[in-house]
Amino acid sequence: MASSTNRIAAAVVAAAVVGVGAGAGAVAIADRSSGDTTTAAATTTAPTVSNVANSTLTIGAVAKAALPSVVEIDVATGGSSATGGGASAEGTGWVYDTKGDLVTNYHVVQGASSVNVKFSDGSSYKGTIVGTDPDTDLAVVRVNAPAAKLVPLQLGDSDAAQLGDPVIAIGNPFGLDGTVTSGIVSQLNREITSPNQTPIEGAIQTDAAINHGNSGGPLLNLDGRVIGVTAQIQSDSGGNEGVGFAIPSNLVRTIATQLIASGKAEHALLGIIPANVSSGGAKVQTVSPNTAAKDAGVKVGDVITAVDGQVVTSAAQLRALIGADAPGDKVTLTITRAGAQKTIDVTLGTRS
Numbered sequence: 217m218a219s220s221t222n223r224i225a226a227a228v229v230a231a232a233v234v235g236v237g238a239g240a241g242a243v244a245i246a247d248r249s250s251g252d253t254t255t256a257a258a259t260t261t262a263p264t265v266s267n268v269a270n271s272t273l274t275i276g277a278v279a280k281a282a283l284p285s286v287v288e289i290d291v292a293t294g295g296s297s298a299t300g301g302g303a304s305a306e307g308t309g310w311v312y313d314t315k316g317d318l319v320t321n322y323h324v325v326q327g328a329s330s331v332n333v334k335f336s337d338g339s340s341y342k343g344t345i346v347g348t349d350p351d352t353d354l355a356v357v358r359v360n361a362p363a364a365k366l367v368p369l370q371l372g373d374s375d376a377a378q379l380g381d382p383v384i385a386i387g388n389p390f391g392l393d394g395t396v397t398s399g400i401v402s403q404l405n406r407e408i409t410s411p412n413q414t415p416i417e418g419a420i421q422t423d424a425a426i427n428h429g430n431s432g433g434p435l436l437n438l439d440g441r442v443i444g445v446t447a448q449i450q451s452d453s454g455g456n457e458g459v460g461f462a463i464p465s466n467l468v469r470t471i472a473t474q475l476i477a478s479g480k481a482e483h484a485l486l487g488i489i490p491a492n493v494s495s496g497g498a499k500v501q502t503v504s505p506n507t508a509a510k511d512a513g514v515k516v517g518d519v520i521t522a523v524d525g526q527v528v529t530s531a532a533q534l535r536a537l538i539g540a541d542a543p544g545d546k547v548t549l550t551i552t553r554a555g556a557q558k559t560i561d562v563t564l565g566t567r568s
Contacts, residue, residue, distance in 0.1 A: 278384050278440045279396040285311040285369045286433060288334040288388045289320055289343065289357065293327040308387040308433035309333070309357060310442070311368050312472055319472055320432030321447050321463075322348045322355045323411045333359045336394055347475030350412040351483060352467060352539075353447055355432075356475040369434055372441030374464035375526060375537075377401050377420060385424040385446050385460070387433030399424030399458075405533045408448050408461045418536025419461045420444045426460035435462040442468070466540040474542065484541040485567040488514060490531040497521040497552070498534040512562040515553065522550035538564065 273281075291305045307324030311317075318333065325331060331343035339361075346356040381401045389395050403421040410416050422435060426446050435444035444462025451457045474481040487507020490498035497519040503509050520528055523537045524547050541547060543566040548559050 272438045273440060275382070275384055275396070275398050275438075278436055278438060279386065281440055282310075282369060282384075282386055282434065282436060283394050283396075284336050284365070285367050286336065286386045286394065287311070287318060288393055289318075289324055289432065290332040290334065291325055291328040292330045294329065306388060306391060306429050307431040308429065308446075310386075310432075310434045311366055312356070313368050313476075314363065314366050316359045316361055316366055317346060317472070317476055318343070318357045318359065319445060319468060320355050320357060321445065322350050322353045323447075324432045325355050325357060326350075326411065331357055333357065333361075334393070335361070335365055337365075339365070347479035347481070349471050349475060349481040351410055351414040352416055352471050352481070353410045353463060354445065354468060354471045354475070354481075356472055369436070370441045371465045371469050372437055372439065372443045374418070374420065374443045374466045375540075377404060377437070377443050377464075379404060382438050383420075383422050383424055383443070384436045384438075385422070385426055385430060385433060385462075386436070387426070387430035387446060389425075389427035389429040391429060395430075397425040402459070405530065405536060406461055407532055408463075415535075416463060416467075417532055417539050418464045418467060419447075420464055422460050422462060423458040424460060425456045425458075427456045430460075441465075444468075464536070464540070467536075470540055470542050482543050483567040484538055484543050484545060484564040486514075486538050486562065486564060490520065490534050492531050493519055496527075496529050498528055498531040508562050508565040512549075512560050514549070514551070514560060514562070517553070519552040520549050521552055521557075524548050525550075543567075 287309045289307045289309045293303045309318040309320035312319045325345055333343040334340045341359040341361050343357040343359050346358050348355040385397045399422050402423050406419040406421045408416050408419045426449050430446045433446045434442040435446050437443050443465045445468055446462045448461045450459040471481045487504045487509035488500045489502045491501050493499045500516055500518045503514055528534045541564055546563050548561050550559050
């Protein structure tokens with residue numbers, strides 16, 4: 217049997233590569249850890265998403281409200297595809313704010329010489345890349361579109377997602393604009409790999425159908441809030457086999473905020489290498505010198521059981537929680553040391 221591989225879920229033509237391999241390692245903490253790895257992918261009368269959030273809706277109601285805020289992103293790379301001198305790629309994005317900022321995947325706009333954004337009513341606008349972050353496979357594109365079209369989708373709390381929760385994916389698979397699929401949260405805290413081979417922690421696994429062209433699209437809960445950005449699939453065939461992955465919304469919030477502010481993203485550094493503990497939590501294997509953890513008094517052998525009150529069940533989850541923070545953020549670690557529980561306040565550093 218052929219081994220399954222993770223594939224980026226963007227539609228690509230004209231001889232562009234679409235596959236990436238799965239990988240492992242720590243992100244946003246210190247050096248890479250081998251302790252915990254998982255192989256990884258028109259104007260409407262409907263209520264706006266901001267109006268319907270905080271109420272459990274049907275799949276149809278969420279889809280109708282969100283569709284006007286989901287866009288098709290068409291990219292030309294390496295020259296003019298019209299004259300045969302370049303390639304083109306197609307993915308998905310969604311309205312992040314009223315200024316015209318759209319969130320998508322980095323791999324959708326990677327190498328772009330031009331970007332075109334098409335809304336659900338068929339209107340198109342030139343897009344400008346505001347910033348990209350290959351480490352998290354996220355990007356922000358800006359369009360100068362009428363205010364009536366710029367209805368932001370609301371971000372949810374990806375840490376609150378639960379196994380089995382219903383979810384909805386919206387995107388443009390194979391150029392089929394505005395395709396809606398549904399499924400559940402199949403698992404949480406998966407590890408996938410970015411285009412530059414950096415691990416992305418905390419990914420949401422779903423069985424909602426995701427195919428080439430879905431990349432950058434929203435994964436929504438039944439409150440109509442975005443809990444993830446669809447990015448990859450795991451597949452033997454290269455098509456949907458019910459195993460898809462979305463970048464968690466709490467990480468999206470951190471990265472998008474930085475990209476909009478400065479065009480680039482920095483990643484928080486705690487400064488430890490963690491390992492799993494059978495009883496739960498993440499045991500500190502090493503503490504790097506001149507890091508936030510060292511300065512705050514974290515010691516080898518400490519078991520981190522919570523970050524800002526969020527229970528830590530594994531090393532991968534700890535990496536995801538730290539990865540969703542920004543450099544300079546202050547976090548409170550709950551640790552167990554020599555049988556006693558204590559808290560340590562840490563101001564996170566910057567990963568180089």
